[in-house]
Amino acid sequence: xxxxxAVANQKGGVGKTTTAVNLTCALHREGKRTLLVDLDPQGNxxxxxxxxxxxxxxxxxxxxxGESPSGATLSTKxxxxxxxxxxxxxxxxxxxxxxxxxxxLKKALDGLKSxxxxxxxDCPPSLELLTLNGLVAADTVLVPVQCEYFALEGLSDxxxxxxxxxxxxxxxxxxxxxxxxxxxxxxxxxxxxxAEVKKYFKDKVMRTVIPRNVRLSEAPSHGKPVMAxxxxxxxxAAYVALGRxxxxxxGKGDRS
Numbered sequence: 001x002x003x004x005x006a007v008a009n010q011k012g013g014v015g016k017t018t019t020a021v022n023l024t025c026a027l028h029r030e031g032k033r034t035l036l037v038d039l040d041p042q043g044n045x046x047x048x049x050x051x052x053x054x055x056x057x058x059x060x061x062x063x064x065x066g067e068s069p070s071g072a073t074l075s076t077k078x079x080x081x082x083x084x085x086x087x088x089x090x091x092x093x094x095x096x097x098x099x100x101x102x103x104x105l106k107k108a109l110d111g112l113k114s115x116x117x118x119x120x121x122d123c124p125p126s127l128e129l130l131t132l133n134g135l136v137a138a139d140t141v142l143v144p145v146q147c148e149y150f151a152l153e154g155l156s157d158x159x160x161x162x163x164x165x166x167x168x169x170x171x172x173x174x175x176x177x178x179x180x181x182x183x184x185x186x187x188x189x190x191x192x193x194x195a196e197v198k199k200y201f202k203d204k205v206m207r208t209v210i211p212r213n214v215r216l217s218e219a220p221s222h223g224k225p226v227m228a229x230x231x232x233x234x235x236x237a238a239y240v241a242l243g244r245x246x247x248x249x250x251g252k253g254d255r256s
Contacts, residue, residue: 002033002116003250004109005176006138010161011154012125014146015181018216018226019239020122021048021078023142025225026243028079032117035073037109038084039134040124046083049076050223059083064091064133069108078225080116092129101129102169106137127161135165140176144210145197147183147190152197175201177249179242181210208242211235 007020024036038045043053058072123134213235
């Protein structure tokens with residue numbers, strides 16, 4: 001049975017989609033059958049996996065309104081993908097009066113879990129119905145936190161949402177880990193933010209730290225994860241390490 005991990009942080013620009021895409025690719029390269037679910041109407045994860053979001057005929061939106069996810073799943077060089085585009089924005093309106101609307105994605109993905117080692121959900125940068133669906137469907141949540149001044153702003157809101165979801169909708173939900181992103185070891189600010197995050201989350205903070213790296217910023221515009229764009233970059237090495245650390249934490253460090 002596969003594990004579903006939601007990558008979530010309602011604050012934009014923290015490296016959430018970058019983490020979801022590159023973690024998917026890293027796990028795929030480790031021999032794990034991995035599916036990336038793009039739950040963001042912006043469709044940035046879809047583009048970063050080399051798929052033209054403007055030509056998506058069936059994706060996350062269609063799954064949320066009742067289509068089988070197996071029919072909407074695409075195979076890419078970097079892992080499997082359930083794509084997204086602007087049509088997903090309409091789901092927020094269409095699902096308003098649907099009973100148990102928070103469970104729609106969970107019900108759809110439950111039928112897929114046995115076919116994958118990992119399912120990674122790229123949640124939108126907000127705490128609304130789509131993110132709620134991601135958290136309800138997930139076994140754990142991975143939280144990217146950028147090493148900048150406003151890093152901890154809003155993090156308490158996310159943790160409160162996770163607690164509410166755990167209490168009312170998904171009792172099994174747990175924190176997979178917290179990933180420090182955009183880290184610059186030359187600045188006191190990055191060091192201070194890292195120290196604060198570790199003080200609060202303790203052993204939930206991943207050992208692997210994602211550095212501020214221009215290749216990470218460039219890769220999506222080429223429709224590639226950073227490992228495929230520049231495998232020798234610091235950003236690529238960091239996400240390879242993050243994938244291996246995640247496997248180690250889940251007791252699956254061996255190649256399958």
